[in-house]
Amino acid sequence: MSADKRPEDKDIYAAGLQVRRDMFGMAGADEQIEAATDFTRPLQDVVTRFCFGETWNRPCLDRKMRSMLTIALLTALGKQNQVRVHVRAAIQNGVSKDEIREVLMHCLVYAGLPAAVDSFATSADVLKQMGLE
Amino acid sequence: MSADKRPEDKDIYAAGLQVRRDMFGMAGADEQIEAATDFTRPLQDVVTRFCFGETWNRPCLDRKMRSMLTIALLTALGKQNQVRVHVRAAIQNGVSKDEIREVLMHCLVYAGLPAAVDSFATSADVLKQMGLE
Amino acid sequence: MSADKRPEDKDIYAAGLQVRRDMFGMAGADEQIEAATDFTRPLQDVVTRFCFGETWNRPCLDRKMRSMLTIALLTALGKQNQVRVHVRAAIQNGVSKDEIREVLMHCLVYAGLPAAVDSFATSADVLKQMGLE
Amino acid sequence: MSADKRPEDKDIYAAGLQVRRDMFGMAGADEQIEAATDFTRPLQDVVTRFCFGETWNRPCLDRKMRSMLTIALLTALGKQNQVRVHVRAAIQNGVSKDEIREVLMHCLVYAGLPAAVDSFATSADVLKQMGLE
Amino acid sequence: MSADKRPEDKDIYAAGLQVRRDMFGMAGADEQIEAATDFTRPLQDVVTRFCFGETWNRPCLDRKMRSMLTIALLTALGKQNQVRVHVRAAIQNGVSKDEIREVLMHCLVYAGLPAAVDSFATSADVLKQMGLE
Amino acid sequence: MSADKRPEDKDIYAAGLQVRRDMFGMAGADEQIEAATDFTRPLQDVVTRFCFGETWNRPCLDRKMRSMLTIALLTALGKQNQVRVHVRAAIQNGVSKDEIREVLMHCLVYAGLPAAVDSFATSADVLKQMGLE
Numbered sequence: 001m002s003a004d005k006r007p008e009d010k011d012i013y014a015a016g017l018q019v020r021r022d023m024f025g026m027a028g029a030d031e032q033i034e035a036a037t038d039f040t041r042p043l044q045d046v047v048t049r050f051c052f053g054e055t056w057n058r059p060c061l062d063r064k065m066r067s068m069l070t071i072a073l074l075t076a077l078g079k080q081n082q083v084r085v086h087v088r089a090a091i092q093n094g095v096s097k098d099e100i101r102e103v104l105m106h107c108l109v110y111a112g113l114p115a116a117v118d119s120f121a122t123s124a125d126v127l128k129q130m131g132l133e
Numbered sequence: 134m135s136a137d138k139r140p141e142d143k144d145i146y147a148a149g150l151q152v153r154r155d156m157f158g159m160a161g162a163d164e165q166i167e168a169a170t171d172f173t174r175p176l177q178d179v180v181t182r183f184c185f186g187e188t189w190n191r192p193c194l195d196r197k198m199r200s201m202l203t204i205a206l207l208t209a210l211g212k213q214n215q216v217r218v219h220v221r222a223a224i225q226n227g228v229s230k231d232e233i234r235e236v237l238m239h240c241l242v243y244a245g246l247p248a249a250v251d252s253f254a255t256s257a258d259v260l261k262q263m264g265l266e
Numbered sequence: 267m268s269a270d271k272r273p274e275d276k277d278i279y280a281a282g283l284q285v286r287r288d289m290f291g292m293a294g295a296d297e298q299i300e301a302a303t304d305f306t307r308p309l310q311d312v313v314t315r316f317c318f319g320e321t322w323n324r325p326c327l328d329r330k331m332r333s334m335l336t337i338a339l340l341t342a343l344g345k346q347n348q349v350r351v352h353v354r355a356a357i358q359n360g361v362s363k364d365e366i367r368e369v370l371m372h373c374l375v376y377a378g379l380p381a382a383v384d385s386f387a388t389s390a391d392v393l394k395q396m397g398l399e
Numbered sequence: 400m401s402a403d404k405r406p407e408d409k410d411i412y413a414a415g416l417q418v419r420r421d422m423f424g425m426a427g428a429d430e431q432i433e434a435a436t437d438f439t440r441p442l443q444d445v446v447t448r449f450c451f452g453e454t455w456n457r458p459c460l461d462r463k464m465r466s467m468l469t470i471a472l473l474t475a476l477g478k479q480n481q482v483r484v485h486v487r488a489a490i491q492n493g494v495s496k497d498e499i500r501e502v503l504m505h506c507l508v509y510a511g512l513p514a515a516v517d518s519f520a521t522s523a524d525v526l527k528q529m530g531l532e
Numbered sequence: 533m534s535a536d537k538r539p540e541d542k543d544i545y546a547a548g549l550q551v552r553r554d555m556f557g558m559a560g561a562d563e564q565i566e567a568a569t570d571f572t573r574p575l576q577d578v579v580t581r582f583c584f585g586e587t588w589n590r591p592c593l594d595r596k597m598r599s600m601l602t603i604a605l606l607t608a609l610g611k612q613n614q615v616r617v618h619v620r621a622a623i624q625n626g627v628s629k630d631e632i633r634e635v636l637m638h639c640l641v642y643a644g645l646p647a648a649v650d651s652f653a654t655s656a657d658v659l660k661q662m663g664l665e
Numbered sequence: 666m667s668a669d670k671r672p673e674d675k676d677i678y679a680a681g682l683q684v685r686r687d688m689f690g691m692a693g694a695d696e697q698i699e700a701a702t703d704f705t706r707p708l709q710d711v712v713t714r715f716c717f718g719e720t721w722n723r724p725c726l727d728r729k730m731r732s733m734l735t736i737a738l739l740t741a742l743g744k745q746n747q748v749r750v751h752v753r754a755a756i757q758n759g760v761s762k763d764e765i766r767e768v769l770m771h772c773l774v775y776a777g778l779p780a781a782v783d784s785f786a787t788s789a790d791v792l793k794q795m796g797l798e
Contacts, residue, residue: 038500039499043504050582059231060231060235061232070239072209073205073209073243074243076210078345078477101193102194105191106191106203106206109188109778110777111206113312114340114343117309117345117348118348120309170789172762176769179778183316231570234570234574238578241578242512243513245509246509247613257571266569317774326761338738342738364725367438367441368725368726371441374720378642379450383480386439386442405674460634468600468604471608504590506601510608629704637711648708650744655704656704665702
C-alpha cells in the first residue's frame with residue numbers, strides 16, 4: 001500500500017475497533033480503551049490502529065489463518081498472557097480445538113518442547129473455561 | 134495417537150522421506166541423508182522421522198498451512214538459514230508470494246520489526262533466485 | 267541410528283515411561299498420561315516417546331549430565347515452570363544442590379543476569395520444599 | 400579498565416552495595432544479602448560487585464540513562480519480575496512516568512507488541528502501587 | 533494520542549522519510565523506498581510511517597536517546613544486520629563511541645556475554661569503516 | 666564467596682588469562698587482549714576476569730562439564746560465532762565428538778530443531794577443520 005492509497009486514519013481506527021470487538025468482545029475492546037490512562041493510551045491506540053486496523057485487515061490471509069499464525073508466534077515468543085486471549089479469539093475466528101492442538105504440535109518441533117508444553121497448558125485451561133475441554 | 138495405534142516406524146520413516154523429497158527435492162532429502170556422517174546421522178534421522186514423517190503428516194493442517202506456520206515460527210526464532218529453505222519449500226507447497234509477504238507483515242507486529250526485516254530480506258533473495266521477484 | 271536398527275516403537279514408549287517414573291514419580295508419569303485428553307494426548311505421547319524414550323536414553327551422557335544440561339537450557343529459554351520440575355528431577359538424578367548452583371552461575375555469564383535470577387528463585391523455592399534449602 | 404588500575408575489590412563491593420541501597424532501599428540491598436544462603440550467596444555477590452559495583456558505576460551513562468536501557472533490555476528479554484523492580488528503581492533514578500511510557504513504545508517496534516503489552520501491564524501496576532498511576 | 537488528534541497520515545509519512553534521510557542518508561531512505569517491489573513495499577511503508585514517522589517522532593526521548601535504546605534492544609534480540617546500520621545512525625544522532633561502548637557493557641550484564649560479544653564485533657567493524665576506531 | 670574471601674583481583678585476572686590460553690591458544694587469549702582498543706578493552710577485561718577467571722574457575726563443575734553446558738547454552742541462544750570457538754575449546758577440554766553430538770541432540774528437544782540444525786552445521790564444520798570429521 002503506498003501512503004496515498006491508504007484508507008483514512010479514522011477509518012483504520014474504526015475498522016480496528018470492530019476487529020477487536022469481534023474477536024475479544026466489549027471487554028477486550030471498548031472497555032480496555034475506556035480504561036486507558038495517559039500512560040497506556042498510546043499502547044491501546046497502536047493495538048487498535050496498527051495491529052487490528054491495519055495488519056489484521058490486510059489482504060490474502062483471513063482471520064482464522066491469522067489466529068493460527070498468532071498462536072504459533074506467541075508460543076515461539078513465550079508470551080502466555082497473550083496465548084490465553086488469542087486461544088479464545090481463535091475459537092471465535094473459527095479455529096477448531098483440533099486445529100489449535102495441531103498448531104501447537106507443529107510449534108513443538110520448531111520452538112522446542114518447553115514452549116509447546118507451556119502453550120498446551122494455557123490452551124487447555126482456556127478451552128476448559130469455555131466448556132470445550 | 135496412542136503408542137499402539139501408530140504406523141510402523143519404517144512407514145513413518147518412508148513417509149517422512151517422501152515429504153522431504155516433495156518439499157526440498159533430492160538435494161534436501163536423499164543427498165543430505167547419504168552425506169550424513171556418524172556425527173550428523175542422528176539429526177538427519179530425527180528430521181526424517183519426527184519432523185517430516187510424524188509432525189508434517191499429522192491431521193487437520195495441510196502442507197500449505199504448515200509452511201506458513203513454519204515461516205512465522207522461524208521468523209520469531211530468527212533462524213534465517215531455515216527461512217531460506219522453507220520459503221522455497223512454501224512455494225512448492227502452494228503458498229503464493231503474496232501470502233508469504235502477508236505472513237511476514239503479520240510477524241512484524243508480534244515478533245518485532247527487526248525479525249520481519251531479516252525474513253523479508255532472506256525471502257526476497259530466495260524469490261529472486263526462483264525468478265519470482 | 268538408522269531406522270532399521272532402532273528398538274521397536276513400543277519398547278521406546280515403555281523405556282520413556284520408566285524414565286518419567288524414575289525422574290518425576292507417578293504424578294509426573296502415569297497420572298499425567300491418564301489425565302490426558304484428546305487435546306493433550308499427542309503432547310504426552312511425544313514427551314514419553316521422543317523426549318524421554320528416545321533422547322534421554324541416548325548414549326554418552328548419563329541422566330545426571332542430562333539434568334544439568336536441561337536446567338541450563340531451560341534457564342536460557344526462560345521456562346520457569348519446567349525449571350521447577352527439572353530441579354526436583356535433577357536431585358533425583360544425583361545432581362547435588364551445589365552443582366545446581368554452579369550450573370546457574372555458569373548460565374549467568376552466557377544467558378544474562380535476569381535469566382539466572384529467575385532460575386535461582388525457582389530453584390531455591392523447590393529446594394526449600396524438598397527440605398534441602 | 401586494565402586490571403591494575405581497577406579500584407580495590409572491597410571498594411567495588413561497597414560501591415555496589417550503595418547503588419543497591421539507593422535504587423531498591425534496604426529491602427533490595429542489605430536484607431537480600433543477609434537472607435542469602437550458601438545456595439544464593441554467589442548470585443548476590445555478583446549482583447553487588449559485577450552488576451551494580453562495576454557496571455552501573457561505569458562512566459558516560461548516568462543512572463537515569465541506565466534505568467531506561469535496563470527497562471528496554473528486560474522488555475526484550477521478557478523478564479517481568481525484573482521489569483517490576485526496575486520500574487520502581489527507574490522512578491528513584493529520576494526517570495519520569497512519561498519517559499517510561501516512551502521507552503516501552505520504542506520497545507514495541509523492535510521487540511514486538513506482546514513484549515510491550517507485558518511490560519506496560521507490569522509498569523502500570525507498579526506505578527499504581529507507587530501512587531503515580 | 534487519541535485517533536482524532538494525530539497528524540494527517542501524509543504528514544507522518546513525510547516526517548518519517550525525513551528521519552530516515554537524516555539518520556541513514558539517501559541510500560537508507562529514498563533509494564530503499566524506490567527499490568521496493570510489490571513484495572517489500574508494505575514493509576518499507578511501515579518502516580517509514582510507523583517506525584520513523586510515528587515512533588521515533590514521539591515526545592520525551594530525543595534521537596540520541598532512542599539510538600542508544602535501539603542498540604540495546606537489537607543486542608538483546610541478536611539482530612546484527614540492524615546493529616550495523618544503527619551504530620552508524622547513532623553516531624549521526626550524536627552518540628559518542630564511548631557511549632556506544634557503555635551501552636554494550638550494560639547489555640552484557642542483562643543479555644549475556646555472547647550477545648555483547650557479537651554487538652562489540654559488529655560495532656567495532658562499523659566504527660573502523662567510519663574512521664572512528 | 667563473600668567479598669573478603671575472594672582471591673586478589675590480579676590473581677583472578679592471571680587465572681582467567683591461563684584458562685583462555687589453555688582453551689583457545691595464544692590467538693584467543695594474549696593476541697586478542699593485545700589487539701584490544703579503548704573501545705573493546707572493557708569487554709576483553711570482563712571476559713578474562715569475570716567469565717574465565719571467576720566463573721570457569723568456580724568449584725563443582727570441571728572444564729569438560731562447563732564446555733558441554735556452554736555449547737548447550739549457546740545453541741539455545743543461537744550464538745553461532747561462539748558455538749564455533751567453543752566446539753574447538755570443548756575438544757581441548759576433553760569433550761569427545763560423540764559427546765558434542767549428544768549435547769546437540771539433547772538441545773534439539775528443548776531449544777527446537779532449527780537451533781540444533783544450526784549448531785550441528787557449525788560443529789561439523791569446526792570438527793572437519795580439526796580433522797575430526
